[in-house]
Amino acid sequence: MSVTLPARADVVIVGGGIIGCSIAYHLTKLGIRDVVLLERRQLTCGTTWHAAGLIGQLRASRNMTELAKYTSELLYELERETGQSTGFKQNGSVSVALNEERFHEMKRGASMAKMFGLSVDVIGPAEIKAKYPLLSLDGVVGGVFLPKDGQANPVDVTQAYAKGARMGGARVVEGIEVERILLEGGRAVGVVTEQGELRADTVVLAAGMWSRTLGKAAGVSLPLHAAEHFYIVTEGIAAVPRDLPVLRVPDECAYYKEDAGKMLVGAFEPVAKPWGMKGIPKDFAFDSLPPDMDHFEPILERAIGRLPILADAGIQTWFNGPESFTPDDRYLLGETAEVRDLFVACGFNSIGIQSSGGVGKVLAEWIRDRHPPMDLADVDVRRMQPFQSNAGYLRDRTTETLGLLYAMHWPFYQVTSARGARRSPFHDRLVAAGACMGEMSGWERPNWFGAPASTPAYAYSWQRQNWFANTAAECLAVRDRVALFDQASFAKFLVEGADALALLDRVSANRIDVAAGRVVYTQWLNARGGIEADLTITRLAETRFLVVTSGSAQTRDRAWLQGQVPDGARVTITDITSGLPMLGLMGPRSRELMGRLTGQDMGNDAFPFATSREVEIGYATVRASRITYVGELGWELYVPAEFAVHVFDRIVAAGAEFGLGHAGYHAMNACRMEKAYRHWGHDIGGEDDPVAAGLGFAVAWDKPGGFVGRDALLRRREQGTPTRRLVQFRLADDRPSLHHEEPVWRDGVIVGSTTSGMYGHRIGASLGMGYVHNPDGVTAEWLASGRFEIEVAWERHEAVAQLKPFYDPAGARIRG
Structure with a gap:
């Protein structure tokens, strides 16, 4: 019809x-x-x-x-x-761990579930057997039961x-x-x-x-x-109870669902089979793909061992159907x-x-x-970044991503497929120096550096991982000497034109109408006062500005800024990330090293904090900005791509005298946690305003013309002391590791959760950051008057909570 x-x-x-x-x-x-x-x-x-x-x-x-x-x-x-x-029935779900690391992961998830208001129980083998009597307990350590889960x-x-x-x-x-x-x-x-x-x-x-x-x-x-996704459906099995919960055994890559007396057994195998490399047929409808018994057989063999009743069950359906996966x-x-x-x-x-x-x-x-x-x-x-739609990249990454759904969700896990897509000019030299590379939005970045003559590689764990001591040494180099960071992955936009200032001053919470050569730390807010971006803006000239933001926000932040451009405005926004790699030179001896490299006076009077200007290093002209994300005296160096390796070599050669060391992103994360520097996407986002996030110092409340989100911020400020604040935490026991979404308890009541965490090597403590709530206002006095604990994997650990950073709270080292 x-x-x-x-x-x-x-x-x-x-x-x-x-x-x-x-x-x-x-x-x-x-x-x-x-x-x-x-x-x-x-x-x-x-x-x-x-x-x-x-x-x-x-x-x-x-x-x-x-x-x-x-x-x-x-x-x-x-x-x-x-x-x-x-067809919905709320029969619950049981997830089973076959080793202690998986059980730890599940208990972390259970703590999160509790905080999110879900009904959850951490259960042992006997309780698992009671809920799923068909299950073999061979190797079972424990599990988690969520009674409100189900199937449809x-x-x-x-x-x-x-x-x-x-x-x-x-x-x-x-x-x-x-x-x-x-x-x-x-x-x-x-x-x-x-x-x-x-x-x-x-x-x-x-x-x-x-x-x-x-x-x-x-x-x-x-x-x-698309990737092929496999499951089987058995014939009816009389002995199968009709009220079985959904069962997941991620260590065996399998899930189980009872349906009308039959058992469905599916898998998320470690090495998947991408499908549709030449496009998805237009007439593909209610179709399945050819079964691949050899591919699914290892999963099925383990499933029969886990559910022995399957051994004598007939298989009604061998199913293989495509589903789509993202990087x-x-x-x-x-x-x-x-x-x-x-x-x-x-x-x-x-x-x-x-x-x-x-x-x-x-x-x-x-x-x-x-x-x-x-x-x-x-x-x-x-x-997402545009290159991630590349067909070859997607095909190669999809072999891994399907299996990652049931793989261990290790902290700091690095994907192994589709690597090497984006490399900074310094890549080969960093690898030669012992860098263990991680991946972020396709960028290869040094996460940590191994000892000379070693082959640096991750040994994952929920406890301290094998790079802990390496990162400690890097952080101490930042604190005591000087360290070099590859920050080429940071996104950079050139904003220029007669209306560039008007655009940036209206979009930014801080004042952008500053003298040329000044760096401004600011947020971009939405109309509701939420933080859409966290970045720096350097005024290069009257009508030219350099915007620097995180590499993961490259597409998002440019789209946000472009969407704020009024019709007819005389302004252009150009992404210059690839053409302007950046190095960070950080630590108390960075001033001496910079003086040696440039031949200029780099002292406070000559080069104050938040100053940016061009200097000569070797044969190159480099923009040096005195700013930091690690809480030490230091400079960010913006180097034209064709001069990048030349400048890198000059820095390394001159740096030997000053104890220069390489440092990676794990060290950067540890240092920024000690200084309570926020990370967009973890500690701040579209629902967080600068007042709650403790960033009111970066708001120019009374600048002419105001800014996007000002009215909403003023209304919140008029309400008095915030009832929700971002707080810094330090565990009394330095052994547990904080990551994110761990429940925060005050006097036996959950009052918030962590947003990020890392071990702080400069102060020797396990640190976290997160929002807490108090109807009468979150103040320093309220924090000091309560007993705080942070729950990690179903266990609580005593913590100190405060509004100020734990390392150099007055910022003396930055401005020294």
Whole structure:
């Protein structure tokens, strides 16, 4: 039956899987009813129909957990509202550890779950057996039980979303293929289908595996790649209880689900099989891929050992179906950096069913308000770099990312696939000096340096890892002598033009109208006062500015700034990251070394803190900025790429006299923790304002013209002492390691959680940072009057809490 499409809609959604249907449903709940969802074949025909349907709630952060919790809460209501069954049952889940390191990881997760308000129990082998009597306890150390987890039927849930959307006024149209996204003036204004154009104010791309191709045609980078995903379904087994919880045995890469007396056994194997390297066929619908018994057999053999009842069970289905994965195993959500009014929701890495309700809700609100309703930086599509859509890169990375879902989530883990994509000019020299390279947004960066003649490599653990002493030596070089950091991965934008100052002064919370040659530390805020970026701006000349931000925020921060440019403004923004690598020269002897290198007076009077100017090193002209992220006297050196190695060699040669050492990013992280320097994406983000984050010193409250977010900040300041503050923690016992999302207790009550953590080698303590709450205000007196503990893996550890940094709180070393 032919369908006539309308000429326009408020929102058009491309893709009729569970995510697209959830978005349509939630848009109508917000009163946005002029919605058209287009599915090329039939609803669920891509990936949704063959998903396992596991509904877990605990994720790696509070907001991601909130989205999953909302999904499980919604499914009962959705069934009552629409009359369409969802197949949801809240039978709980058991995760089993086969070694102490895995059990430690699970207990850390259980502590997080408790803090997030989830029901959770840490259980031993006997309790595991009671909950899952079919399980062999061979090698079982312990586990975690989440009673509110469950399972659902993905097809039924999708149909319920679709029915609810139709009831709310949306049109859900099957059998209409979208050929391309319609663009005008850098905005998405509709789609082109086989029936012609359908114009819309907003376009949502939720086309699963096909999203990358549709995005690429619109000039949008969507890094995702399909991989084969295997499971079996047995024939009915009379002895299988019908109330079994979902079972996960990640050390054996397997999950188990009882369904109507049958057992589904699936896997996330360490070496996966990418699929669709030549593109996803347009006619692929309700299809499966050829089974690969040799590939799945090792998983099945271990599964039979773990569930002996499987040994005599007949196998009804050997299933192999494709699912899409992203380079970091987190999905892609939000408005794209390249095209305005184009939103995406794709790359769900096998958690699309459990994410569907929360994702539909927050994306619908994002579309309505044109800003996210909560901090969604973890999944924001703008975190990705354009090169990550490279087909070869995605193919190689996907072999690893599928398996990482069930691999140990070690702290400081470094991916092993698709490495070497982005290298600084100093790379080979750093490797020769003993660097153990890590990866960040494709950049190869020195995380730590091994001893001479060693082969530096990670030995992962939840305790102190094998590089602990190496990083300690690097931190002491920073404290006592001078150290060299490769900071080439930091993103750099040149902003210039007659309106450059007006733009940056309005976007920045701090005052940017300073003399040329000054460096300003500032935040960019949203209209609600939340922190969108944390960076420095150097005024180079009257109409030229250098913006420096973290490498991971390269795409996001440029898109944010570009989105603030008024129509007709005389300003250009150029990404010069590749052409201007940066070195950090940090430590008390950096002044002597800089004097030797430049032949200039580098003293306080001649070169004050936050000053930037050009100097000569060797045959090169280098911009030297006296600023630091490690809390010591030091300079950031911006070197034109063609001179980079020459300058590096001159520094190393001259530095021997001053005890110059190399230092990596683990040392930088340790030093910044001691100084309580915030890290965007961990300690500060879109829901955190400068007052709560302790960054009020970087706010120019009364600068002429104000700034974006000023009104919201003033309202918060008028409310008096903040009830939520970012606080520094020091454990009394220096052995436990803090990372993030550990619960913070005060006098026996959870009052917050950590945002980041690291061992501080300059002061010899395990440190953390995190937000705490008090209805009567978080003050130094309140912190001092309570007994603080931080929970690590189900155990509490005494801590000291304070507002000031633990190292050099007055900042004397920086300005010395």
